[in-house]
Amino acid sequence: MNQKQLADRVAGKLKDDKVKKVMAEKVIETALSVMTDALVKGEKVRLVGFGNFLVRTRASRVGRNPQTGEKISIPQSKSPAFVPGINLKKAIKGK
Numbered sequence: 001m002n003q004k005q006l007a008d009r010v011a012g013k014l015k016d017d018k019v020k021k022v023m024a025e026k027v028i029e030t031a032l033s034v035m036t037d038a039l040v041k042g043e044k045v046r047l048v049g050f051g052n053f054l055v056r057t058r059a060s061r062v063g064r065n066p067q068t069g070e071k072i073s074i075p076q077s078k079s080p081a082f083v084p085g086i087n088l089k090k091a092i093k094g095k
Contacts, residue, residue: 003028039080049087056081 001009007025014024035045035053045053060076084092 003032047085049085051085051088052083054081054083055079 004025007021007028010028011019011021011024038045039053039055042055047053055078058077058079061074063072063074064070065072
């Protein structure tokens with residue numbers, strides 16, 4: 001499902017003339033923007049029952065170039081992560 005399809009489903013579930021698909025798209029875009037800004041600042045985004053979004057830091061390490069076998073230094077890096085909540089886990093398991 002892409003962002004536009006998500007907005008269509010949100011607008012459809014609300015069944016409210018005031019909430020059009022365009023408004024649902026704007027709300028989703030704004031929510032994602034706010035979440036992105038929080039993650040950039042190093043904050044955790046917690047959606048109770050759904051899950052947590054956070055940024056994980058990988059330590060710098062020594063690796064090897066697979067073609068030459070030469071040692072190379074891999075710098076520290078950050079990446080986004082998602083930890084599913086208990087309600088999401090239960091829903092996916094069908095319980």
